[in-house]
Amino acid sequence: MFSTQNCNNKDLLRVEHLRIEYPTRKGVLVPVDDISFSVREGEILAIVGESGAGKSMSGMAIINLLEPPGTIARGSVVLDGRRIDNLPKPALQKVRGREIGVIFQDPLTSLNPLSTIGKQLVQTITTHTDMTALQARNRAVELLEEVGITGAESQFDSYPHEFSGGMRQRVVIALALCANPKLIIADEPTTALDVSIQAQILSLLKTLCREYQTAIILITHDMGVVRKMADRVAVMYAGRIVEIGSVETIIQEAKHPYTAGLMRCIPNISSSVEQLHYIGGSMPRLHEIPTGCAFHPRCSMMTARCREERPELISLEETHKAACLLFDKGRKDA
Amino acid sequence: MLEVWELRKYFDHSQGWLRRAFSRQPKKMVKAVDGVSFAIDHGRTLGLVGESGCGKTTIARMIAGLYKPTSGDIIFSSDAEDSQDSCRIQMIFQDPYSSMNPRWRIRDIVAEPIRESNERTDKQALKNRVSELLLQVGLSPDDADKYPHQFSGGQRQRISIARALSVNPDLLVCDEPTSALDVSVQAQILNLLKEIQRNYNLTCLFISHNLAVVHHVSDQVGVMYLGKLCEITDNNTLFHKAKHPYTRMLLEAIPDLETNELDSNRLTGDIPDPLHPPAGCVFHPRCPEADSRCKTEIPGLRLIGNTLVACHHPIQDRN
Amino acid sequence: MKRFLFEHIINTDFFYQFRRSPRVIFASFLILLIILSAVFAPLLTPHRPFDPGTLELMDARKPPFFQEEGSTTYPLGTDDQGRDVLAIIMYGSRISLIVGFGSVLLAMAIGISVGLLSGYTGGWIDSLFMRLADIQLTFPSILIALLIDSIARILFTGSAQDEVAILILILAIGISTWPQYARMTRSGAMVEKGKDYIAAARIIKANPRKIMFRHILPNIMGPNLVLATLGLAGAVIVEATLSFLGIGIPPTTPSLGTLIRIGNDYLFSGEWWITIFPAVALVILVLSINLLGDWLRDVLNPKLQ
Numbered sequence: 001m002f003s004t005q006n007c008n009n010k011d012l013l014r015v016e017h018l019r020i021e022y023p024t025r026k027g028v029l030v031p032v033d034d035i036s037f038s039v040r041e042g043e044i045l046a047i048v049g050e051s052g053a054g055k056s057m058s059g060m061a062i063i064n065l066l067e068p069p070g071t072i073a074r075g076s077v078v079l080d081g082r083r084i085d086n087l088p089k090p091a092l093q094k095v096r097g098r099e100i101g102v103i104f105q106d107p108l109t110s111l112n113p114l115s116t117i118g119k120q121l122v123q124t125i126t127t128h129t130d131m132t133a134l135q136a137r138n139r140a141v142e143l144l145e146e147v148g149i150t151g152a153e154s155q156f157d158s159y160p161h162e163f164s165g166g167m168r169q170r171v172v173i174a175l176a177l178c179a180n181p182k183l184i185i186a187d188e189p190t191t192a193l194d195v196s197i198q199a200q201i202l203s204l205l206k207t208l209c210r211e212y213q214t215a216i217i218l219i220t221h222d223m224g225v226v227r228k229m230a231d232r233v234a235v236m237y238a239g240r241i242v243e244i245g246s247v248e249t250i251i252q253e254a255k256h257p258y259t260a261g262l263m264r265c266i267p268n269i270s271s272s273v274e275q276l277h278y279i280g281g282s283m284p285r286l287h288e289i290p291t292g293c294a295f296h297p298r299c300s301m302m303t304a305r306c307r308e309e310r311p312e313l314i315s316l317e318e319t320h321k322a323a324c325l326l327f328d329k330g331r332k333d334a
Numbered sequence: 335m336l337e338v339w340e341l342r343k344y345f346d347h348s349q350g351w352l353r354r355a356f357s358r359q360p361k362k363m364v365k366a367v368d369g370v371s372f373a374i375d376h377g378r379t380l381g382l383v384g385e386s387g388c389g390k391t392t393i394a395r396m397i398a399g400l401y402k403p404t405s406g407d408i409i410f411s412s413d414a415e416d417s418q419d420s421c422r423i424q425m426i427f428q429d430p431y432s433s434m435n436p437r438w439r440i441r442d443i444v445a446e447p448i449r450e451s452n453e454r455t456d457k458q459a460l461k462n463r464v465s466e467l468l469l470q471v472g473l474s475p476d477d478a479d480k481y482p483h484q485f486s487g488g489q490r491q492r493i494s495i496a497r498a499l500s501v502n503p504d505l506l507v508c509d510e511p512t513s514a515l516d517v518s519v520q521a522q523i524l525n526l527l528k529e530i531q532r533n534y535n536l537t538c539l540f541i542s543h544n545l546a547v548v549h550h551v552s553d554q555v556g557v558m559y560l561g562k563l564c565e566i567t568d569n570n571t572l573f574h575k576a577k578h579p580y581t582r583m584l585l586e587a588i589p590d591l592e593t594n595e596l597d598s599n600r601l602t603g604d605i606p607d608p609l610h611p612p613a614g615c616v617f618h619p620r621c622p623e624a625d626s627r628c629k630t631e632i633p634g635l636r637l638i639g640n641t642l643v644a645c646h647h648p649i650q651d652r653n
Numbered sequence: 654m655k656r657f658l659f660e661h662i663i664n665t666d667f668f669y670q671f672r673r674s675p676r677v678i679f680a681s682f683l684i685l686l687i688i689l690s691a692v693f694a695p696l697l698t699p700h701r702p703f704d705p706g707t708l709e710l711m712d713a714r715k716p717p718f719f720q721e722e723g724s725t726t727y728p729l730g731t732d733d734q735g736r737d738v739l740a741i742i743m744y745g746s747r748i749s750l751i752v753g754f755g756s757v758l759l760a761m762a763i764g765i766s767v768g769l770l771s772g773y774t775g776g777w778i779d780s781l782f783m784r785l786a787d788i789q790l791t792f793p794s795i796l797i798a799l800l801i802d803s804i805a806r807i808l809f810t811g812s813a814q815d816e817v818a819i820l821i822l823i824l825a826i827g828i829s830t831w832p833q834y835a836r837m838t839r840s841g842a843m844v845e846k847g848k849d850y851i852a853a854a855r856i857i858k859a860n861p862r863k864i865m866f867r868h869i870l871p872n873i874m875g876p877n878l879v880l881a882t883l884g885l886a887g888a889v890i891v892e893a894t895l896s897f898l899g900i901g902i903p904p905t906t907p908s909l910g911t912l913i914r915i916g917n918d919y920l921f922s923g924e925w926w927i928t929i930f931p932a933v934a935l936v937i938l939v940l941s942i943n944l945l946g947d948w949l950r951d952v953l954n955p956k957l958q
Contacts, residue, residue: 050516050518050519051516164604166604167604194386194543195545195584195587196385196587196605197604199589199601200601200602221517222589223517224589224590225589227589228589261518262517262518265517266517266521267524267546267547267549268590269545269546269549269573269588270573272550274528275528276521276525276550277521278521280522282486282488282516282519283516398852398856399855399856400852400856423856424856425856427849429849432848432849433850434853435868435871437871443850446853446854447857450857494853501857
């Protein structure tokens with residue numbers, strides 16, 4: 001299994017105390033509030049959460065693709081020992097594509113509709129590597145075949161709209177991998193695809209990344225996808241990471257009340273219940289984030305302390321951390 | 335309660351008649367629904383699943399009266415005394431943001447069906463009814479004066495449900511009602527739907543692409559592919575003893591929380607272009623069991639056990 | 654209750670944007686000033702310029718107050734018949750605004766109805782109306798206004814012409830500008846038609862007219878209001894052009910355009926104020942309306958929010 005083979009891999013990416021701020025006329029909104037996590041070389045980390053949790057924004061912040069007026073207010077992003085969050089634009093552009101690749105949700109808008117896929121691939125390759133045009137072309141055809149597009153030579157001059165959704169996403173994966181990046185950020189890569197296609201794309205992504213030892217940050221709301229793909233999972237709620245651990249631990253032994261509740265909400269084919277377990281209420285909007293623990297109004301195990309103190313991520317086991325005052329024995333009142 | 339017989343809906347995607355006359359090309363039709371038959375008993379829920387292009391949404395819209403079928407019959411029988419009442423069928427839509435007029439107040443949105451079916455209703459009675467409905471779906475009567483943008487996605491679906499219930503329908507068509515919602519909210523809405531169905535003894539047609547959700551709410555389940563019904567049977571049988579190869583492979587392809595093996599997926603290839611569906615059995619290009627008969631002969635629905643399945647080589651487990 | 658409403662308006666996003674843009678506040682202030690002075694012209698002017706009884710021919714052709722021979726009784730000077738230029742500008746803008754608003758309302762009434770019908774029904778009705786609109790759009794609106802104006806003049810002769818001149822102009826300009834509203838409404842209607850709340854209304858068998866006017870109309874008014882604001886400016890200019898050419902509002906109850914025309918004759922004899930001040934008033938009016946319209950379009954654009 002992965003974890004035993006590569007547990008000695010060093011950290012590829014380290015995000016520390018990242019905070020993103022959005023000034024609006026209603027005040028400063030904080031969609032991501034002090035999150036810290038790391039990704040090892042070749043590892044697949046999933047960031048899960050419901051809509052509004054801040055997971056997409058966290059991913060985009062890593063490569064500084066935040067929509068203005070959002071900015072990184074605090075914290076750092078360190079890739080391979082170098083800080084990348086404060087780089088000037090030209091240096092940042094070198095990082096994007098060459099060291100970090102991105103896969104977005106909608107393949108239709110990720111590809112230029114006016115340019116053939118061959119051209120887009122060649123352009124990307126020549127921008128990020130030192131290959132000549134001819135070498136780039138061959139590499140592009142190679143990549144297309146690797147991602148499972150049959151007859152790559154003949155498809156080279158096709159336009160994106162001539163492909164189906166699944167095929168387009170394969171092209172996007174090829175684009176992301178063409179410069180052999182160390183890390184890929186995949187933001188809901190299969191949400192827009194049908195189930196049967198989704199399985200193929202996920203399988204492809206996992207195989208290629210294992211082969212090239214590329215790490216993946218997989219942003220999704222679908223726990224099933226997480227189960228299939230990820231080694232480790234970080235669960236986000238209202239801009240904070242509430243729990244982080246290996247995929248088996250999170251799914252089967254989640255300790256944070258939100259994570260545990262979430263796992264039980266998901267309908268399952270193999271079981272039949274009369275009423276689904278649910279968590280009352282909904283995720284707070286950005287301008288209404290509760291004080292203390294953001295989850296406390298919906299939590300069945302809430303105490304008075306939860307209203308005031310914001311919990312930190314506490315290590316429960318070697319790689320399992322949760323941010324809940326239930327486990328914060330150190331600061332508990334006598 | 336509801337019977338659908340050889341329902342077909344073809345959409346015309348051909349070029350204009352003038353251009354066709356010059357280029358001598360035949361009409362191009364998309365056979366969104368191609369000969370589907372099923373029945374739903376009173377008070378039961380039929381779940382229809384399938385991937386994009388399978389025709390489930392088109393069927394829902396035909397039953398709700400939004401599209402006219404190209405051919406086939408929709409027979410709807412109810413116990414209600416006046417079958418003249420047009421509001422016997424109501425629908426819940428997928429997108430909570432476009433299913434309500436953003437300029438109308440909740441009060442008017444929920445009361446609209448009542449106003450349409452009844453010419454004379456006094457204001458106070460209407461107001462009371464709206465309050466009653468809002469309470470039933472878990473909202474407060476004060477919400478009646480607000481506008482849709484003040485509510486979250488889950489709350490808007492509740493309002494849609496209140497609107498649908500306002501005229502006491504016999505049949506409720508739910509078109510992917512929770513696909514746009516978060517998991518925790520989805521659970522709330524599904525529970526609500528189940529409760530409402532029980533309380534009102536509603537017959538329900540539930541459309542979804544999410545098999546787990548369909549498993550939770552349905553009594554019977556039907557699987558569709560490219561306009562045809564592949565298999566239809568009761569909930570338990572479909573999920574444990576599916577007979578159609580497509581159903582089996584679809585079940586395998588779902589990423590569930592039990593295993594993390596990706597290799598168990600055998601479903602390859604893409605969904606064919608609806609303008610050029612394969613000949614014979616529409617699933618044959620992707621089916622490992624396909625033979626020459628499958629390439630030429632369209633399978634009809636056959637009864638095997640308590641399953642209706644359209645396949646030349648249905649998978650039958652030994653007991 | 655009123656105070657509550659006031660507070661409510663102040664707190665809306667719309668008003669916030671309004672407050673933030675100084676040029677718009679300025680433009681709105683100017684428009685308001687012009688509208689108020691036009692509406693209350695009889696109360697504000699010491700003289701009634703079109704009442705021959707109050708005119709002093711002795712005061713004819715007096716220059717504005719900052720020049721020699723001018724006086725503050727007639728701050729912007731007088732014209733050849735002794736009428737105070739400031740007063741006739743106020744009365745003139747009245748006429749210009751009446752024609753402007755009237756024609757915009759007419760164009761909107763026609764255009765929005767056609768657009769709704771076209772966009773919602775589709776099919777041959779849509780093709781018919783849109784081809785009509787296309788044909789009309791190939792002609793400049795001034796020419797169309799000219800055409801309708803000429804036909805009307807044939808039908809009404811003599812003094813009757815003068816009396817109905819305003820109505821004729823409203824009709825002419827209104828008819829020449831309906832296609833833009835129709836197109837805007839039609840595209841909005843086609844977008845809304847596909848939304849689920851319309852489907853919900855169709856399921857309960859709501860009357861199509863009800864769907865068009867109670868459901869779709871409120872949702873497409875935004876862009877139409879922008880068009881209307883800019884259309885107002887356009888209408889005022891078209892009216893001024895026609896009047897300048899002599900086929901618009903007659904001199905008996907002149908609009909700003911007519912005033913410019915009348916004053917034009919005196920331009921080269923040195924009495925520049927008779928034509929320049931009405932022209933400046935026209936420019937200010939149209940400029941302010943355009944500024945407001947531009948800002949409105951930016952504010953109502955959902956993509957920029």
